[in-house]
Amino acid sequence: MNLSGVLVVAKPEWVEQVVASLQGLPGVEVHQTDAETGRIVVVQEAADIHAELDALKRIKAVPHVIMAEMVYHYIAEDDKVYDQLPPELQADAGEACAIPTYLQD
Structure with missing residues (x-):
């Protein structure tokens, strides 16, 4: 099981609609909202x-979401052993960090 904290930002006038959409996504819980700034904290x-990563893409695709970024990540009870980072998270030679493919479009 992986848990991640995601900061979502929407225009203040759309916060309620975005929160309702986020609550409809499987495995997503809205924990905090700031209607004045449009910030929404999601686990x-x-x-x-x-x-x-697929779930993060779904969050980013919610209508009226301006930005959604993973700010915390925790792996618990994951039976799969990774001998390296998944390809979409690996940096190419000379890069400071990897840019996931879905952000390169």
Whole structure:
């Protein structure tokens, strides 16, 4: 099981609609909102890192979401052993950090 904290930002006038959409996503819980700034704190649960990244993509695709970024990540009870980072998280030679493919479009 993977848990991640995600900061979601929407325009203040859309916060309620975005929160309702987020609460409809599987494995997603909204924990805090700030209607004045449009910030929403979300915790998501996923089976593994690939499901976690897919869930983050779904959050980013919610209408009226300006930004959604994972700010915390925790792996618990993951039986799969990773001998390296998944390809979408690996940095190319000379890069400071990897840019996931879905952000390169």
